[in-house]
Amino acid sequence: MTDITSRRDPHAPGVPGVPAISLRGATKRFATKDGSAFTAIRDVTLDVAPGEFVAVVGPTGCGKSTTLSLVSGLEPASVGTVEVAGQPVEGIPDGVGYMFQADAVLPWKNVLDNVALGLRYRGLRRADAEARARDWINRVGLGGFEDRYPHQLSGGMRKRVAMAQTLITEPTVLLLDEPFGALDVQTRELMQDELLTLWSGSGAACVFVTHDLTEAISLADRVVVMTAGPATVKDVVTVDLPRPRRVEEIRLTPEFIQLYKRIWDSLREEVEITRARGASRVA
Amino acid sequence: MSLDTQTRPTAEPQQVPAPSPTFRLFRSRASRRRSTVALVRVLLIVVWLASWELAARTVIDPFYYSMPSQIWDRLVDWFTEGTSMGSIWSNMAVTLEEAVLGFVIGTFAGVVLGIVLGRARFLSDVLAPFIKGANAIPRIVLASLFVIWFGLGMSSKVATAFVLVFFAVFFNSFQGAREVDKVLVDNARILGASRWAMMRTVILPSATSWILASMHVAFGFALIGAIVGEFTGADQGLGLLINHAQGNFDAAGIYAGMLIVTVLALGAEWLITRLEQRLTSWRPPSGSELARDL
Numbered sequence: 112m113t114d115i116t117s118r119r120d121p122h123a124p125g126v127p128g129v130p131a132i133s134l135r136g137a138t139k140r141f142a143t144k145d146g147s148a149f150t151a152i153r154d155v156t157l158d159v160a161p162g163e164f165v166a167v168v169g170p171t172g173c174g175k176s177t178t179l180s181l182v183s184g185l186e187p188a189s190v191g192t193v194e195v196a197g198q199p200v201e202g203i204p205d206g207v208g209y210m211f212q213a214d215a216v217l218p219w220k221n222v223l224d225n226v227a228l229g230l231r232y233r234g235l236r237r238a239d240a241e242a243r244a245r246d247w248i249n250r251v252g253l254g255g256f257e258d259r260y261p262h263q264l265s266g267g268m269r270k271r272v273a274m275a276q277t278l279i280t281e282p283t284v285l286l287l288d289e290p291f292g293a294l295d296v297q298t299r300e301l302m303q304d305e306l307l308t309l310w311s312g313s314g315a316a317c318v319f320v321t322h323d324l325t326e327a328i329s330l331a332d333r334v335v336v337m338t339a340g341p342a343t344v345k346d347v348v349t350v351d352l353p354r355p356r357r358v359e360e361i362r363l364t365p366e367f368i369q370l371y372k373r374i375w376d377s378l379r380e381e382v383e384i385t386r387a388r389g390a391s392r393v394a
Numbered sequence: 395m396s397l398d399t400q401t402r403p404t405a406e407p408q409q410v411p412a413p414s415p416t417f418r419l420f421r422s423r424a425s426r427r428r429s430t431v432a433l434v435r436v437l438l439i440v441v442w443l444a445s446w447e448l449a450a451r452t453v454i455d456p457f458y459y460s461m462p463s464q465i466w467d468r469l470v471d472w473f474t475e476g477t478s479m480g481s482i483w484s485n486m487a488v489t490l491e492e493a494v495l496g497f498v499i500g501t502f503a504g505v506v507l508g509i510v511l512g513r514a515r516f517l518s519d520v521l522a523p524f525i526k527g528a529n530a531i532p533r534i535v536l537a538s539l540f541v542i543w544f545g546l547g548m549s550s551k552v553a554t555a556f557v558l559v560f561f562a563v564f565f566n567s568f569q570g571a572r573e574v575d576k577v578l579v580d581n582a583r584i585l586g587a588s589r590w591a592m593m594r595t596v597i598l599p600s601a602t603s604w605i606l607a608s609m610h611v612a613f614g615f616a617l618i619g620a621i622v623g624e625f626t627g628a629d630q631g632l633g634l635l636i637n638h639a640q641g642n643f644d645a646a647g648i649y650a651g652m653l654i655v656t657v658l659a660l661g662a663e664w665l666i667t668r669l670e671q672r673l674t675s676w677r678p679p680s681g682s683e684l685a686r687d688l
Contacts, residue, residue, distance in 0.1 A: 185580055203583055215581035219599040219676040228595070229585035262678040280585065 129197040131284050131316030132159040132182055136191035139177050150341035151177040154191070157335060157344055161283065164310065164317040166327035168378060169337030170385035175320040176212075177342075179286045182318065183209050195284055208282030208315070210290040216261050216272050222248060223257040225272055229280040247275040250309065267298040271305070278309055285315045289322070303330060303358045311355060324378065328370050329358040336377045339384040346377040460645035468650040479635055482654075489620050489632040490658060492548055496555020497616035503556075504563025504612075505605055509597060512571025529565075533557045534622055541627040551628065555619030559612045566608035570601025603677075606670045613662045617655060 137155045140148045151174035159165050169175045180186040181193050184203040195204040216225045227244035231237070248257055251271040261269050270290060277285070287306075291299040303326060310317060321327050327334045328350055336346040350370060352361055361367055443462045450461030472482040479485055511518040537554040544550035574597055582596045624633025632651050639647025 183584060185583065203586070207584060209581070209584040211577050211581060213575075213577045215577045217578060217582075217596065217599070219602075220595075221676075228582075232582070232586040232588070232591055260676045262676070276585070 130158040130194075131161040131163070131196060132157070132318065133194040133197075134158075134178070134181070134191065135193075137178075137181055137188045137193055138190040139174075139181060139186060140189045152181075152343065153341045154343050157347075159284075159316045159318060161316050162314045164319065164330060164332045165335060166319045166321060166331035166333070167335045167337060168321060168324055168327045168374070169342055170339050170378075170382045171322055173337055173340040173381070173385065174342040175322075175337055176288050179209065179288050179318060179320060182284070183207050183286055185209075204284070206281075206283035208277040208280055208285045210273055210277050210285075210287045212289040212292055214261065214269055214273070216269060216276060218261050221258050221260050222253060222264070222272055225261070226275045226279055228276060233280070243279060244275070247279045251275045251305065267294055267302065270294065270302055274302075274306065274309070278313070281313070283315050285310065285313075285317045287317065287319045289320055291326070292321070292323075299326070300358050306330070307354075307356060307358070324371060324374060325362055328352075328367060328374065329356065329361055334370075334374055336374060337381070339381045339388070345381065346374075348374050348377075456645075457643070458645060460649055464646040465649045465653070468644075468646040469653070472650065477635055478638060479630060485630055485632055485635055486654060486658070488548065488630045489551075489617075489624065489655075492551035492620035492623065492631065493555055493613070493616040493658075493662075495548075495552045496619055497559050497613055499552070500556040500559025500616065501563050501605075501609060501612060504560045504608075505567045505601075508564045508567030508569075508605075509571040509593065509601060512568045512601070513593075513597060518568070525564075529561050533561070534619075537619070537623045537626045540623065546627050546629050550626075551620045551623030551631070551633075554623040555616040558615035558619040562612045562615055563605065563608045566604045567601050570604030571597055573604075574600040602673055606666070606673065609666050609670075610663065613666060614659060617659055617662075621655065 134155050134157045138153045139151045141151060143149045155178060157165075157178075167175050167178060177186070181188050182195065182200065184200045184207070187200075193200045195207065198204065217228070220228070223241060223244055226247055227237075227240040230240035230243060235243075245257065248254060251274055253268060253271050253275070256264065256268065261272065264272070273290070290306075291302045294302060307330060317331075319327070319330055324334075331350050334348045334350060335344055336348070337343065338345045348370065352364070352366060352370075447462045450456040450459060456464060476482060477485060511521065534554070536557055537550070540550040540553040544553060578596055578600065579592065582592055587595065620631070621633035621636070624631040625637050628634045632655055636648055636651035639645075639651060
């Protein structure tokens with residue numbers, strides 16, 4: 112188990128000594144259409160300290176995203192406990208932000224209204240919400256695009272809107288489900304840098320799900336390797352690369368490459384299992 | 395003049411946004427095509443009306459089939475002298491009021507119930523067979539019942555229009571509420587949306603295109619409901635006028651009434667299209683709309 116106090120960011124919000132996220136033996140089963148149970152994740156135990164950035168990697172479709180659903184309260188755990196800031200998760204916990212893989216901004220609202228959405232839901236007056244939204248729009252580099260609708264923006268710009276929409280609520284727990292998966296490589300690297308910059312001041316605990324190992328190591332303090340589905344924690348690797356990081360540069364350092372090899376060794380088996388299953392299904 | 399729609403490459407493609415010679419040529423070609431289309435349409439109407447008129451004066455019996463000049467005379471008569479049932483304007487106003495009331499109430503009820511049931515799975519599972527059963531009833535027959543219940547006045551027609559409109563709108567808004575993107579709902583939940591805020595900012599806007607699509611059909615239904623209601627028993631309205639014309643073997647009167655109803659329906663259709671454009675301005679222009687803009 113990780114020593115929470117030593118990794119703790121001194122400026123991070125939350126209760127000292129209490130992990131921001133705590134999963135204990137969490138298992139999630141879904142009922143399939145034919146009535147049988149499908150196990151997405153089994154017996155996942157993981158702590159994330161306040162202010163810590165954890166990346167979760169695993170083979171495609173292994174159930175990584177389900178872990179985030181449990182933490183966010185979108186889905187209840189079938190077995191085990193899930194706690195956010197020491198409180199068991201029932202419904203959506205306070206202070207949770209979630210960036211989805213798919214476009215989740217409302218297509219019928221312009222950039223300003225989309226970014227202000229979380230504050231409006233929380234009952235803030237329109238003028239105040241819009242003032243803060245404008246500030247966030249500038250911080251994600253979309254100044255001047257306040258009146259545009261999502262379909263008038265590029266994929267990268269829509270991700271910026273989603274990022275501002277999530278971060279404006281000042282989450283203490285930030286969940287990211289392959290948020291940049293659909294972007295081209297250059298835009299993705301730009302967005303990764305952007306995310307690190309915005310996160311570094313916030314002190315939020317981050318869980319970033321991805322199947323891109325480079326992305327995981329560039330961003331995270333720890334990389335969690337999941338097994339082939341039903342997923343459970345296979346390996347946890349600490350990434351002690353210095354911050355602040357520039358993702359384009361850090362991936363060329365020898366330390367990075369060493370970490371990459373170390374984690375890939377662990378991940379490769381699982382990827383191969385998944386591939387073999389896929390092949391047998393096709394055959 | 396030709397109907398040739400192909401645009402041949404007339405010059406090198408140019409990147410200038412201002413009207414370049416190529417663009418102007420393209421536009422003049424497009425506008426020429428538009429006026430050709432309009433001209434051919436007018437020509438079709440002229441040919442149709444002229445052949446009808448000619449046939450009625452020579453071969454067929456205008457007593458049964460009437461003819462354009464008679465219909466025109468009847469319209470002029472109605473609008474200048476008034477009808478046997480009073481002023482044409484007041485008759486139009488009555489029918490329109492019945493249709494609009496039935497349309498508004500029916501649309502409102504259809505949207506509210508459709509969206510609520512669309513999001514409440516238990517309730518919709520319970521009510522599904524009843525709703526399907528109610529939809530299978532030949533509802534136009536209810537007009538007779540409504541005359542007994544509500545009398546010859548306006549309310550029985552509003553009720554007939556309502557039952558026709560309600561189901562058309564209900565099924566579409568139900569479907570629309572069901573098909574909301576789950577990611578949008580999850581995202582709004584995480585951002586802290588209450589049930590009501592979720593309905594207002596996510597479910598309803600998402601279902602809007604479904605609802606608007608049904609509203610085009612629904613206004614037609616509302617007019618049918620009002621007119622059939624007037625057929626069944628009324629003291630005023632276009633349906634009564636048409637029914638009266640039928641009683642007098644006045645084919646021209648039936649045609650004239652039909653024509654007025656058609657114009658009303660087209661006017662309403664135009665208004666609904668405008669509303670649709672306003673409410674869906676956030677949407678990217680679809681392929682067909684882009685094509686029309688050319």
